[in-house]
Amino acid sequence: xxxxxxxxxxxxxxxxxxxxxxxxxxxxxxxxxxxxxxxxxxxxxxxxxxxxxxxxxxxxxxxxxxxxxxxxxxxxxxxxxxxxxxxxxxxxxxxxxxxxxxxxxxxxxxxxxxxxxxxxxxxxxxxxxxxxxxxxxxxxxxxxxxxxxxxxxxxxxxxxxxxxxxxxxxxxxxxxxxxxxxxxx
Amino acid sequence: xxxxxxxxxxxxxxxxxxxxxxxxxxxxxxxxxxxxxxxxxxxxxxxxxxxxxxxxxxxxxxxxxxxxxxxxxxxxxxxxxxxxxxxxxxxxxxxxxxxxxxxxxxxxxxxxxxxxxxxxxxxxxxxxxxxxxxxxxxxxxxxxxxxxxxxxxxxxxxxxxxxxxxxxxxxxxxxxxxxxxxxxxxxxxxxxxxxxxxxxxxxxxxxxxxxxxxxxxxxxxxxxxxxxxxxxxxxxxxxxxxxxxxxxxxxxxxxxxxxxxxxxxxxxxxxxxxxxxxxxxxxxxxxxxxxxxxxxxxxxxxxxxxxxxxxxxxxxxxxxxxxxxxxxxxxxxxxxxxxxxxxxxxxxxxxxxxxxxxxxxxxxxxxxxxxxxxxxxxxxxxxxxxxxxxxxxxxxxxxxxxxxxxxxxxxxxxxxxxxxxxxxxxxxxxxxxxxxxxxxxxxxxxxxxxxxxxxxxxxxxxxxxxx
Numbered sequence: 001x002x003x004x005x006x007x008x009x010x011x012x013x014x015x016x017x018x019x020x021x022x023x024x025x026x027x028x029x030x031x032x033x034x035x036x037x038x039x040x041x042x043x044x045x046x047x048x049x050x051x052x053x054x055x056x057x058x059x060x061x062x063x064x065x066x067x068x069x070x071x072x073x074x075x076x077x078x079x080x081x082x083x084x085x086x087x088x089x090x091x092x093x094x095x096x097x098x099x100x101x102x103x104x105x106x107x108x109x110x111x112x113x114x115x116x117x118x119x120x121x122x123x124x125x126x127x128x129x130x131x132x133x134x135x136x137x138x139x140x141x142x143x144x145x146x147x148x149x150x151x152x153x154x155x156x157x158x159x160x161x162x163x164x165x166x167x168x169x170x171x172x173x174x175x176x177x178x179x180x181x182x183x184x185x
Numbered sequence: 186x187x188x189x190x191x192x193x194x195x196x197x198x199x200x201x202x203x204x205x206x207x208x209x210x211x212x213x214x215x216x217x218x219x220x221x222x223x224x225x226x227x228x229x230x231x232x233x234x235x236x237x238x239x240x241x242x243x244x245x246x247x248x249x250x251x252x253x254x255x256x257x258x259x260x261x262x263x264x265x266x267x268x269x270x271x272x273x274x275x276x277x278x279x280x281x282x283x284x285x286x287x288x289x290x291x292x293x294x295x296x297x298x299x300x301x302x303x304x305x306x307x308x309x310x311x312x313x314x315x316x317x318x319x320x321x322x323x324x325x326x327x328x329x330x331x332x333x334x335x336x337x338x339x340x341x342x343x344x345x346x347x348x349x350x351x352x353x354x355x356x357x358x359x360x361x362x363x364x365x366x367x368x369x370x371x372x373x374x375x376x377x378x379x380x381x382x383x384x385x386x387x388x389x390x391x392x393x394x395x396x397x398x399x400x401x402x403x404x405x406x407x408x409x410x411x412x413x414x415x416x417x418x419x420x421x422x423x424x425x426x427x428x429x430x431x432x433x434x435x436x437x438x439x440x441x442x443x444x445x446x447x448x449x450x451x452x453x454x455x456x457x458x459x460x461x462x463x464x465x466x467x468x469x470x471x472x473x474x475x476x477x478x479x480x481x482x483x484x485x486x487x488x489x490x491x492x493x494x495x496x497x498x499x500x501x502x503x504x505x506x507x508x509x510x511x512x513x514x515x516x517x518x519x520x521x522x523x524x525x526x527x528x529x530x531x532x533x534x535x536x537x538x539x540x541x542x543x544x545x546x547x548x549x550x551x552x553x554x555x556x557x558x559x560x561x562x563x564x565x566x567x568x569x570x571x572x573x574x575x576x577x578x579x580x581x582x583x584x585x586x587x588x589x590x591x592x593x594x595x596x597x598x599x600x601x602x603x604x605x606x607x608x609x610x611x612x613x614x615x616x617x618x619x620x621x622x623x624x625x626x627x628x629x630x631x632x633x634x635x636x637x638x639x640x641x642x643x644x645x646x647x648x649x650x651x652x
Contacts, residue, residue: 008600032498066528139602151461168536176607
């Protein structure tokens with residue numbers, strides 16, 4: 001199961017619970033009864049504590065797993081320079097200053113499976129996105145490509161196969177055709 | 186003026202929905218638009234929707250503010266004139282000049298012209314006109330409040346010190362906090378435009394990261410604040426439909442809205458999660474602020490609406506239905522927003538259709554419901570004729586079914602990694618096309634609900650004017 005589907009399931013469970021609560025409250029209006037403000041506030045405090053604990057635990061659990069800290073103390077096995085411009089990518093294992101060679105269909109880059117790779121992504125014109133899709137077409141990693149800056153993305157691409165790369169930041173009229181690919185063996 | 190704003194908004198909204206339907210139909214392969222047309226429509230749709238609901242929120246707050254303080258008619262009229270002028274220029278820049286950068290006109294794309302040469306300056310000028318009109322209106326409303334209440338009282342700081350008197354309505358507390366937020370983000374918008382003009386005339390070169398921060402501070406904060414305008418109105422009108430006293434300002438209401446006002450200013454960092462060069466501390470602040478911001482809303486507003494409704498013999502009509510189920514849409518959209526604002530999730534959801542999924546949920550099924558509730562309340566009040574039960578059911582069912590069906594297609598698309606802002610989907614992601622086709626049908630149903638609403642509201646307003 002992909003992370004996205006897991007997020008969708010969490011979302012559906014919480015939304016379902018909310019819908020149930022709202023329906024219960026809606027149907028309760030058929031029978032009127034006074035409720036003291038003390039009771040309301042007791043439940044309010046309970047709700048506040050519950051929400052605070054859930055969000056606090058989620059924060060503590062997720063922040064250390066953010067992509068900026070992942071593999072931060074490891075040495076990448078491969079460094080791939082990525083330069084973007086309207087409407088193509090250029091990937092190479094040399095420096096970003098390499099002569100421009102647009103690679104619209106495939107970059108020719110082959111990476112060893114599960115190797116730690118650092119993509120150094122920069123743009124020569126406007127903002128672009130660098131979204132890596134696995135062989136099953138699931139988005140597995142991404143970073144923005146910004147003029148004047150180099151974003152460093154470290155990932156391990158585990159499944160062997162062809163990984164498509166799409167531009168995920170709107171960059172102009174033919175943004176939707178801006179793509180390339182790489183192979184993981 | 187409130188009727189004029191409402192009419193204008195109710196005419197613009199179905200047109201903007203239609204533009205959205207055209208885009209989804211194109212993504213679904215039902216029609217075939219050239220990319221320049223698709224992206225100019227995308228730009229107009231995004232900015233038009235945000236602008237329409239912002240001004241309707243402002244107009245409803247302006248109307249209700251008269252219950253507590255006299256407002257400036259000049260500020261209101263000036264805002265209307267500048268908004269209409271700005272909208273006309275925007276339509277010319279996008280539909281004729283084919284300016285197509287998306288709502289956020291992310292630097293430096295507007296300067297890489299793939300459209301008419303005059304479209305970029307006209308677009309920037311139209312945003313400046315709109316910003317000026319809204320700034321004048323914001324300041325005039327703030328002045329109206331501050332003439333009646335000192336700032337510390339308007340923000341209910343005395344409640345934070347445990348002093349309950351003098352009483353301040355929650356509407357005033359929320360509106361004051363929101364207007365200050367709007368004022369700050371409009372000033373940021375002015376700075377952004379000044380930097381754009383500076384580069385456009387060749388006086389300077391801008392920094393892409395700074396411009397991105399300014400853009401999202403301006404855009405994200407404004408969209409949040411327009412939702413709070415509608416919530417302020419809810420505090421006034423929803424309790425008119427039950428048999429319990431109106432909402433009162435307490436220490437936790439005061440604390441909640443003061444905290445929200447501050448925290449919401451830092452939540453925009455979540456738009457830059459995938460810009461790894463942004464200082465990591467800011468990105469973590471983005472997640473913390475995005476987690477803290479919904480707590481006051483959930484614990485105070487959403488919980489208060491549920492507590493008020495529970496076992497209360499409510500008068501259920503179009504207004505109360507729209508408010509009650511609008512709060513549900515707001516809450517569910519908030520859950521989706523929090524999931525997306527979690528950095529590890531954003532890593533695989535950013536710029537997929539999950540993003541429009543969440544903001545369409547709390548807008549189409551939350552904030553829009555709140556504003557429609559106000560308009561129907563207003564139309565009934567001025568005409569003395571309530572919406573008929575059959576018409577109300579037709580409107581409500583179409584909006585609810587159409588709206589939820591439409592956003593569910595976005596959620597499914599996001600979960601299957603379908604990117605946003607794609608004119609057409611590549612072979613590998615054709616599922617996005619199928620889901621877009623289904624979404625088109627649901628959007629048409631939502632549009633039908635809006636047309637029915639426009640009919641009902643117009644009929645009542647015409648009756649009021651003819652009396």
